Amino acid sequence: MLGRDPENADVVNNLCQTVHTVAKLREVFIGSAEFQQRMGELLGSQQFVRQRHPFTMPSIPVEVGVSREALAQMFERIHQAWEYLGETDPYWSVVTQPQYHMDQFDSHKDQFFKSGKYSADLFFAALRRNHVNPNLIGLCLEVGCGVGRVTNYLAQTVERVLGADISAHHLEIARDHLAKEGRSNVTLKQLTDIRSLNDLPPVDAIFSVITLQHNPPPVIAWMLRTLLGCLKPSGVAYLQIPTYRNGYLFEADRYLNTPPTKSLEMHFLPQHEIFKIVDEAGCRCLEIREDSMVGEESKMLSNTFVFQKSA
Numbered sequence: 001m002l003g004r005d006p007e008n009a010d011v012v013n014n015l016c017q018t019v020h021t022v023a024k025l026r027e028v029f030i031g032s033a034e035f036q037q038r039m040g041e042l043l044g045s046q047q048f049v050r051q052r053h054p055f056t057m058p059s060i061p062v063e064v065g066v067s068r069e070a071l072a073q074m075f076e077r078i079h080q081a082w083e084y085l086g087e088t089d090p091y092w093s094v095v096t097q098p099q100y101h102m103d104q105f106d107s108h109k110d111q112f113f114k115s116g117k118y119s120a121d122l123f124f125a126a127l128r129r130n131h132v133n134p135n136l137i138g139l140c141l142e143v144g145c146g147v148g149r150v151t152n153y154l155a156q157t158v159e160r161v162l163g164a165d166i167s168a169h170h171l172e173i174a175r176d177h178l179a180k181e182g183r184s185n186v187t188l189k190q191l192t193d194i195r196s197l198n199d200l201p202p203v204d205a206i207f208s209v210i211t212l213q214h215n216p217p218p219v220i221a222w223m224l225r226t227l228l229g230c231l232k233p234s235g236v237a238y239l240q241i242p243t244y245r246n247g248y249l250f251e252a253d254r255y256l257n258t259p260p261t262k263s264l265e266m267h268f269l270p271q272h273e274i275f276k277i278v279d280e281a282g283c284r285c286l287e288i289r290e291d292s293m294v295g296e297e298s299k300m301l302s303n304t305f306v307f308q309k310s311a
Helices: 009-018 024-028 033-043 068-088 105-114 118-128 168-180 194-199 219-232 252-256 271-280
Strands: 141-143 160-165 185-191 202-210 232-243 283-290 300-310
Touching: 009 105, 068 168, 068 194, 068 219, 068 252, 105 118, 118 232, 118 300, 141 219, 160 168, 168 185, 194 219, 202 219, 219 232, 219 271, 232 271, 232 283, 271 283, 271 300
Parallel strands: 141 160, 141 202, 160 185, 202 232
Antiparallel strands: 232 300, 283 300
């Protein structure tokens, strides 16, 4: 009815649990702003034309180049926020659906962990489209593995997985979950500070979704540069990065002088900054697609990239 795939499996599962008849489901779709915008577009009503990302928008002022000290401060700020989230609401912090808050999670645990298959399937499909066989991947690095939701499914296809995360509490849950699933080909690593990324080994593939977006732009840029440097020749990276939001700006001094929050931060790195880093890293872009990871598509843009290191 909306002419697109769902954002993720959790949206589908949530609708299935809250809407119990076809008639009610139809009402939900018809009453949505997205459906009305699409109908307006079909009927030629100019006021309803949907714009995912208007081509007339200006560039956004984003400061990327900062000192090593500022970079470390930003990373530590995010580290502390995620340690707090790992202690208080680890599952919701991974997938921000209401049923994954701690007071409801036990009833939705299976649904949560099964949803990781959808993300892994998208990754493998993207690789196959670009003539990369997932079954031939030796070591896959997952950045932002969280509680092992996707890690479990990556490990069923690739030879080995290195799951990295900033939160010790998330990794504790991941370790327990993967042990119960019998995944003996997964190693977990905590990224405790900005220097720990330099200790990552050479890898055949990198997978990271809904992770980089929670870091300030200088950290996203630094992580992207460091991660691409880990790729072996012909290695591939599948990365989701928000690249635009109406009215967004980032200034390092202002950010560091603002009191930190204990909630999820959302940041954006413009495409031209991304492609500059990719070029400097000796990689090329095999695929770029708009995704639905950030919502409010008329105001924000998120892209999923497939990069490959030169042979």
